[in-house]
Amino acid sequence: DTAVSQTPKYLVTQMGNDKSIKCEQNLGHDTMYWYKQDSKKFLKIMFSYNNKELIINETVPNRFSPKSPDKAHLNLHINSLELGDSAVYFCASSRQGKVELFFGSGTQLSVL
Amino acid sequence: GENVEQHPSTLSVQEGDSAVIKCTYSDSASNYFPWYKQELGKGPQLIIDIRSNVGEKKDQRIAVTLNKTAKHFSLHITETQPEDSAVYFCAARGFGNEKLTFGTGTRLTIIP
Numbered sequence: 001d002t003a004v005s006q007t008p009k010y011l012v013t014q015m016g017n018d019k020s021i022k023c024e025q026n027l028g029h030d031t032m033y034w035y036k037q038d039s040k041k042f043l044k045i046m047f048s049y050n051n052k053e054l055i056i057n058e059t060v061p062n063r064f065s066p067k068s069p070d071k072a073h074l075n076l077h078i079n080s081l082e083l084g085d086s087a088v089y090f091c092a093s094s095r096q097g098k099v100e101l102f103f104g105s106g107t108q109l110s111v112l
Numbered sequence: 113g114e115n116v117e118q119h120p121s122t123l124s125v126q127e128g129d130s131a132v133i134k135c136t137y138s139d140s141a142s143n144y145f146p147w148y149k150q151e152l153g154k155g156p157q158l159i160i161d162i163r164s165n166v167g168e169k170k171d172q173r174i175a176v177t178l179n180k181t182a183k184h185f186s187l188h189i190t191e192t193q194p195e196d197s198a199v200y201f202c203a204a205r206g207f208g209n210e211k212l213t214f215g216t217g218t219r220l221t222i223i224p
Binding site for chain 2: 092100103
């Protein structure tokens with residue numbers, strides 16, 4: 001299946017821990033994104049990478065660090081997790097020059 | 113930066129009736145306006161989009177209208193069906209801007 005896949009689907013962890021979410025796309029896209037969706041369903045962009053280069057970096061705490069080892073992967077590492085980090089995190093991708101975003105199915109992060 | 117407002121936040125309609133969701137945007141340079149549908153447990157998926165050089169676009173039961181002067185655009189779903197129940201997001205993007213700004217979402221419920 002051609003898709004954007006992210007793991008894990010659910011992540012439950014204690015405050016203060018460090019965790020990572022992985023994302024891979026096999027669509028041949030050049031640009032990948034991380035979005036955060038809060039409990040009210042508000043979708044906000046966090047980061048965007050184009051061919052492994054950071055092109056969008058919204059006002060996100062520097063506890064969040066994206067890493068793109070190649071253009072098919074964009075991982076999100078979060079240090080010192082806080083209660084307010086609880087949300088659904090979506091990875092997405094798009095082809096350069098095209099505007100349609102293809103989203104993964106999300107990672108529900110719960111910080112206890 | 114761009115600000116997108118979306119109304120209503122929740123909408124219930126009888127099966128077979130029409131549903132209308134409205135959005136306004138702030139940046140007059142925005143030129144691309146997509147609508148995404150998010151089903152339960154899934155990522156958002158593009159259902160229709162419109163560019164600023166077009167006033168209306170239709171795809172079977174869904175249509176989008178754009179009023180550039182008033183800076184608002186709307187999604188129209190006719191002959192609604194139970195599978196139309198989902199959260200719908202409007203979004204806007206400016207020319208040469210990689211960032212898509214989403215509205216706050218509308219939870220649409222179709223009552224059988």
